[in-house]
Amino acid sequence: MSTLNFLGYLNLSHNNLSGKIPSSTQLQSFDPSAYNWNHGLCGSPLQNCANGTHYSQVANEEEGNGDWTEMLWLYIGLAMGFIAGFWxxxxxxxxxxxxxxxxxRSIDKVHDWIYVKMVVCTLGG
Structure with a gap:
């Protein structure tokens, strides 16, 4: 993306991007508001990378804990839903x-239907 030279407008805001913005004349020419709410991004036209890298590492560690608790609640909800529906x-x-x-009776009908289809296919084929 950093090699593109024909972009007139770019808005990457609200994407949770992180890392250093690649050095190219095209990406540095956009307004800093095009990168809003990407707290892990750093480099020109945004703040320096020392702060951005640290923030991105802290955010990733916190995100990892959040993902674990979200997955735990997902599995608890799935288990409770299965148990409730089953019972x-x-x-x-x-x-x-x-x-x-x-x-x-419906199970017997399905069993009989499958048996008849198997016998007909076996004898007919």
Whole structure:
């Protein structure tokens, strides 16, 4: 991207970019507002890289902890949803005799349909 020389307008704001902006006349010619909310970016036309690199390392460490807790909550939510859904279906089948009978009849019908299709395909082919 640093080798492009035909850009008239560029806005990279709000992308959580980090690192040093590549040295090229094109990228340094844009207004610093084009790089807003990319706290890890440094270099011309922004602040020096010593502060930007340190900030980006701190942000990455904090981001790593945030990702771990977010993933933990994701797995907890998935497990709770699975357990609740599983027991709602199984509990209904266990408690209601009419639903239980309909469920097992449908399983028998599917089993019979599959068996008939296999026999017809085997004998016909």
């Amino acid at each position: 709602m279906i199984i509990g209904t089948i266990i408690i209601k005799q009419t639903i239980r009978n309909a469920y097992f």
